Amino acid sequence: MxxxxxxxxxxxxxxxxxxxxxxxxxxxxxxxxxxxxxxxxxxxxxxxxxxxxxxxxxxxxxxxxxxxxxxxxxxxxxxxxxxxxxxxxxxxxxxxxxxxxxxxxxxxxxxxxxxxxxxxxxxxxxxxxxxxxxxxxxxxxxxxxxxxxxxxxxxxxxxxxxxxxxxxxxxxxxxxxxxxxxxxxxxxxxREVTGQLAQRNALAEASRRNAEVLQAMGMRGRLAARWAEANDSYMATQRSAADxxxxxxxxxxxxxxxxxxxxxxxxxxxxxxxxxxxxxxxxxxxxxxxxxxxxxxxxxxxxxxxxxxxxxxxxxxxxxxLPAEDEKTPLPPPCKSLVVEAVSVVPPGEQAAVVMEASFALNPGQGVGIVGPSASGKSSLVRAVVGVWVSARGKVRLDGAALDQWSSEALGRHIGYLPQDVELFAGTVAQNISRFEPAPDAEAMIAAARAAGVHEMVLRLPKGYDTPIGEGGAALSAGQRQRIALARALYRDPFLVVLDEPNSNLDAEGDQALTQAIHGVRARGGIVIVVAHRTSALAGVDQLIVMAEGRVQTFGPKDALLAKMVQPRAGPVPLKVVTEGAGP
The missing domain is CATH 1.20.1560.10 (ABC transporter type 1, transmembrane domain)
Structure with a gap:
């Protein structure tokens, strides 16, 4: 029936x-x-x-x-x-x-x-x-x-x-x-049983994700004791309710x-x-x-x-x-400018801003590097630029349209983002590069791999682009994961490409491929933002932003700013801002 x-x-x-x-x-x-x-x-x-x-x-x-x-x-x-x-x-x-x-x-x-x-x-x-x-x-x-x-x-x-x-x-x-x-x-x-069960599961999931750290540093027994304590509390409350x-x-x-x-x-x-x-x-x-x-x-x-x-x-x-996103009027693909207007950023669940009144503008073909000491707000700023975090104040605009005028699906087609902590999904290399599109464009996928300099590397994998990479890309090295994530960011030639410490796991060959990828985006009229601790990541950009204590200290041509930084008595921004964490 x-x-x-x-x-x-x-x-x-x-x-x-x-x-x-x-x-x-x-x-x-x-x-x-x-x-x-x-x-x-x-x-x-x-x-x-x-x-x-x-x-x-x-x-x-x-x-x-x-x-x-x-x-x-x-x-x-x-x-x-x-x-x-x-x-x-x-x-x-x-x-x-x-x-x-x-x-x-x-x-x-x-x-x-x-x-x-x-x-x-x-x-x-x-x-x-x-x-x-x-x-x-x-x-x-x-x-x-x-x-x-x-x-x-x-x-x-x-x-x-x-x-x-x-x-x-x-x-x-x-x-x-x-x-x-x-x-x-x-x-x-x-209600208590549900809350304690959630805490216990969260601890178990964190232990699973960090299994290598627990094994290498002998922390498994200590975390097991914490999990046992959480489990005992959960079982006691459940026993009381069941009784x-x-x-x-x-x-x-x-x-x-x-x-x-x-x-x-x-x-x-x-x-x-x-x-x-x-x-x-x-x-x-x-x-x-x-x-x-x-x-x-x-x-x-x-x-x-x-x-x-x-x-x-x-x-x-x-x-x-957390209301569902409303339907947004489709906008034409951005191709003219990126403008950051006095943006302040507050991390989710926090009260204090970590980025204050950041402003800059970029035109097609430009690339900007963002440098500064740790905790200066670099990653927080680029999260707001790509719409991952909502700006507490100010606006980020693509071709004059604020990010909140786009739906996340529509905006995502025009943005390539390589986060600081690279995460891939269980599936094949092809699926990850093509962002798990139901009907991916094979030519665009291979073009993105070539732009990221990983095409030859992928072909050497057991099944090429059809190689399963496991949960989180466990079958790949850290450098391979980062380069495949770069190819994912370049898929279908997005107008804005944001790379957060893209060379943290790369060797000299990977650095060269990264520089070529940045030049490729700029050559086709795209905009590139690179957060860097190592100066080698800045080779492909022409502009530089120096941040300290959550504020943009300096913004201008890269070569001129670098020349000032390396001169004695060059001003309030010390050399270590650029070179901190850099390789020899």
Whole structure:
């Protein structure tokens, strides 16, 4: 059987639980009808017992028993079909939820480190979505659908006899009170469990990324002790929450059995006083047990419900804090200028600016080197220039248009960026150079490799451009990773190319290839920005920016500035600003 998928055409950042339920209203109505039929069919066992004890046994009629058994068997088969159908619908609702919001959850994972200080588990939004989907696809929602039918069963118990109905009602109130108490006692602990799990996972992921450092410097045991401490804290909190949920779940089971026995006792008393038949004893007991089954199931899955509710709340908070990018009017490719207007930069999650009032302008064919001592704001400035970090004040403009007038996808086609910490992705060399385009241009990819001087090196790999490089480019050396990342930055001839310490892992041959690549960008009318500690990286540029303490100290022609720096008493900018970290 096929079901019409809900309409999730609205943008995810405007969606909330009510809009999701509204989109699924047709399916939810169908679930309500299925639940109604199921709860009526749940009376099959009680009615069968009632008929057997009150009609078949007194009359000794085998044909009647066979007829009732056949009817009941058919009803049970239909009940099983509806129960399976309801479960499959809930699974598909979970899939629809994931399909509607998974891209948004990934977007948060990818963008959150650029807007806030990294802390905890960076994959928490994806895990939260998995938690919500897992709950919707399980047995928890079935209990919520069945809970409104408890009065229906209690009403039938009252029809059997007021005392039977009163006994079942008292049991129901006790179990409902247990449910509310379970919610109160587990809510905070479940939140703590999620936070501690995120911290534990973040520590484990950091250890995996830095396995070489841990091994070489003998730090694995110390980090293992920290991880064990975080794990013990997580397990203790989880144990506390599980003890509460499990304890109340066990109590609910016992109370359900106590209630069933109590109804049998009350029924026996009524039979003795000839106020009820023997069939009512069994039927009333089964019916009372069925009335409390949704409450017991809800308590058993209460922990999952609380976790899913908290996960959904965190997702909503992330969506509010990091809205999806709006559609931007397409702009023509930049080709005229790069202007940095009094830009101040504050790192994500920080309060103090690390770059203050930086200004400069570049024309096509120009290349600028940015030099200065460590922590002078060089990398922070270029992060703002390429749009990785949002400027706290000021604007970065390409052909007069501020970066925020471009969508990230559109802007990325015109920018080549080689970060200080090179990261490649699991895949082939070709996929990394072509930026994982679905339909990459092979000619443009090879042209970028040639421009970066890595074409011959790639051909020497086992499978050439189709060589898998492993997670993070583990199959390559640091120099090879840096040169392939340079080719990625040059793919499709972007107008602006920003290179942050591009020769930190290069040998003399790599330095020469880098210089040629910079000259190639300038020759075709592009703009190049190079952050450098080693003067060899400046060979291909014609302009120079000297930074100190987060400010642009000097901006002008490279040769003239270098000549002033090497002269005695040349001014306030010492020689070490340029040569710090340089090779011999």
């Amino acid at each position: 096929k079901f019409r998928e809900p309409d999730f055409s609205r943008s995810p950042q405007t969606q909330n639980l009510s809009s999701l339920l509204h989109a699924c209203r047709g399916v939810l109505v169908g679930l309500g009808l299925i639940t109604a039929m199921l709860n009526v069919l749940y009376l099959t066992g009680s009615c069968f017992m009632l008929e057997v004890y009150d009609r078949v046994v007194p009359s000794h009629s085998v044909p009647t028993l066979i007829g009732l058994a056949a009817l009941v068997g058919a009803l049970y088969v239909f009940q099983a079909f509806l129960d399976i159908l309801r479960g499959r619908i809930l699974v598909r609702i979970g899939e629809w939820l994931d399909r509607a919001f998974s891209a948004r959850a990934y977007d948060i994972v990818a963008r959150w480190p650029l807007r806030a200080r990294a802390s905890g588990d960076g994959l928490q939004p994806v895990r939260d979505l998995d938690q919500v989907r897992s709950y919707l696809s399980g047995l928890g929602p079935t209990a919520l659908f069945d809970l409104p039918w408890i009065p229906f069963y209690l009403a039938i118990c009252f029809l059997f006899h007021p005392l039977i109905g009163l006994t079942a009602t008292i049991g129901s109130l006790v179990l409902v009170s247990l449910t509310l108490l379970t919610n109160r006692l587990t809510r905070e602990r479940t 509460i949920t499990g304890g109340f779940g066990s109590v609910s089971k016992v109370l359900r059995m106590v209630l069933q026995s109590a109804v049998l006792g009350v029924g026996g008393y009524l039979v003795i006083n000839q106020e009820a038949t023997a069939g009512i004893i069994i039927a009333g007991s089964i019916l009372a047990s069925r009335a409390l089954a949704p409450v017991e199931l809800a308590i058993a899955h209460w922990k999952s419900l609380i976790a899913a509710r908290q996960s959904w709340k965190r997702l909503q908070q992330h969506w509010a804090q």
